[in-house]
Amino acid sequence: MRFGDKQVLGSLDLRLAPRETIAITGPSGVGKTTFMRIIAGLEHRYDGHVRRPDKLAMVFQEPTLMRWRTVADNLAITLGLTPAEIDIALEEVGLAGRGTAFPDQLSLGQQRRLSLARAFAGKPDVLLMDEPFVSLDADLSDEMMSLFERLRDNHPVATLLVTHAIPEAERLATRILELSGQPAQLKPRQA
Numbered sequence: 001m002r003f004g005d006k007q008v009l010g011s012l013d014l015r016l017a018p019r020e021t022i023a024i025t026g027p028s029g030v031g032k033t034t035f036m037r038i039i040a041g042l043e044h045r046y047d048g049h050v051r052r053p054d055k056l057a058m059v060f061q062e063p064t065l066m067r068w069r070t071v072a073d074n075l076a077i078t079l080g081l082t083p084a085e086i087d088i089a090l091e092e093v094g095l096a097g098r099g100t101a102f103p104d105q106l107s108l109g110q111q112r113r114l115s116l117a118r119a120f121a122g123k124p125d126v127l128l129m130d131e132p133f134v135s136l137d138a139d140l141s142d143e144m145m146s147l148f149e150r151l152r153d154n155h156p157v158a159t160l161l162v163t164h165a166i167p168e169a170e171r172l173a174t175r176i177l178e179l180s181g182q183p184a185q186l187k188p189r190q191a
């Protein structure tokens with residue numbers, strides 16, 4: 001993958017097994033987000049091949065909610081969930097009864113929980129998360145990680161998590177890889 005004259009990503013080979021959580025760490029600007037965008041199918045200017053499953057969900061750093069739609073609609077429109085399924089999805093993330101609220105009426109933590117609910121409610125085979133818990137205070141970050149762990153236990157999914165927080169990677173991931181160099185390569189993280 002190159003931007004102009006600059007080759008950002010080198011030759012990368014990664015397989016994500018069912019139920020596995022891989023964390024990718026690496027310095028700022030090395031190409032982590034670019035790599036995720038390629039895997040998500042959002043970036044086309046690369047040489048290579050990505051084989052992805054039918055159902056893929058993404059969670060970004062900032063919740064990407066439709067602010068002009070209710071909480072329930074945020075689940076219904078993108079995923080086609082029934083009212084009963086919406087109730088279950090909201091209940092699972094501690095947002096029972098908040099379906100008629102608008103995203104701006106939710107706290108930051110609640111908005112992030114809704115983002116996670118939306119990601120899992122589509123029953124994805126692969127979940128891509130790019131710094132999903134960044135810029136949260138320690139308590140909220142811990143709460144979100146616990147929620148993610150619970151959702152992952154209930155819904156089998158393979159997860160690729162980009163994070164610069166090593167404790168987060170160590171807590172959540174079965175494997176930690178480091179993206180480094182220019183062009184960037186993937187290597188197992190040295191402890």
Ligand SMILES: Nc1ncnc2c1ncn2[C@@H]1O[C@H](COP(=O)(O)OP(=O)(O)OP(=O)(O)O)[C@@H](O)[C@H]1O
Nearest residue numbers: 003004008026027028029030031032033034035164
């Ligand atoms: N659309 C673009 N056009 C040109 N250069 C880009 C574009 N997107 C990213 N880059 C460059 O590619 C490199 C990798 O960017 P990327 O956002 O993937 O890094 P990152 O590892 O995710 O960084 P961070 O940890 O700071 O988010 C950077 O040098 C960036 O400036």
